[in-house]
Amino acid sequence: MNTFFLLIINLFGSSLVFYSISPYFSALGLVTVSISSCLLLSYLNINFLALILLLVYMGGMLIVFIYSSALTNDRFPQISNINEIALLSLFFLIWTNILINNENWISNNNNNITNSINIEGTSYLFHQSLAIYFILSGYILLITLIAVLNISSNNEYSSLRAI
Template sequence: MVYFVSMMMIGLILGLMGVASNPSPYYAALGLVTAAGVGCGLLVSYGGSFMSLILFLIYLGGMLVVFAYTAALAAEPYPEAWGDWSVLMYVGIYLTGLVIAGKYFLVGKWGDSWAGVEELSSFEVVRGDFGGVALLYSLGGWMLVLSGWVLLVTLFVVLEVTRGLSWGTLRAV
C-alpha cells in the first residue's frame, strides 16, 4: 500500500506541475484531470471516500468546463506542449523547489508516518468522513443555504453580463 500511495503522490505532483508550468490550455486541462483523479485516489486510500467523490465531481464538473471555455477562447495555431523549452524551464524550477521543500520538511517525524486517520484509533462504527457529512448537514446547514444563494446570484450576474451587446451591461454606449 505504501508503494501505491507513493506512486499516487508522484502522479499528483506531476499533474500539478502539468497545470502550473503554463503549457497550452489543452495540456493544462489534461494535467488538471490527472491531478484531480490521483488526488481523489489519495483521499480514498486514506479513508475519505465520500469527500473524494464530491471533490472529483466538482473538479470534473466545474473546473473542466472553465478549461474548455479557456481552450476555446485561446486557440493557438502552434500550442506550447510540455516538451517546449519555456515549459521545461518552469518544470525545472518547480522540481528544484520541491526538492528543497522536501529536504526541509521531511526531517524527523514528518516523513515517517504513512498511516491514515482510520488506522490510528480502535474499531469505529462510523467512519470519519461520514461523521463529517452528518456534521455538515446538522451544524453547517446555514452555510449550505448561503452557498446555494451565492451560486444563484452568481448565475444571474453571469447571465446578465453575457446576455448580449444590445441588452446586457456590456452594450456599447
C-alpha cells in the first residue's frame, strides 16, 4: 500500500511540473517527485542509491531553481489547469483501487518485487573505468556554468546581475 501511495505522490508531482506556469510550482513538483522516488527506492531496500540520487538531484535542481526564479518576475505564481491535475490524480486513485481489489492481480506467493531484487553492492557505481566520465561531466558542468554567467553578465537589465 505504501508503494501505491508513493506512486500517487510521484504522479501528482510530475503533473505539477508539467501544468505549472511558474518555476516555483515546478520546483515544488520536482522536489515532490525526487523525494517520493527516493522513498520508493529505500522501500525496496536500495538505500545507498536512494541517498546518492536524492543528494545529487536536489543539488542540481537547487541551482536550476535559483537561476529560473531569478529570471522570472512573478509576484503571484499560478498553476495553469488545476482541474486537470485533480482529474488525473482521481483517475489514478480509482485505477489503483481497482487493481488492489482485483484478486487475480495480486499474487499470493513471495515472488514480489521486494524479494526479487538482489544487489550485491553499489561499488560498481565508482568503478575505475567510470571515473573519467565523472571527471568529464564535472568539467562540462563547470564550463556550462561559466558560459551562462558570462552571457548573463553582459546584459545590463538582467535580473542575474543582482546575484
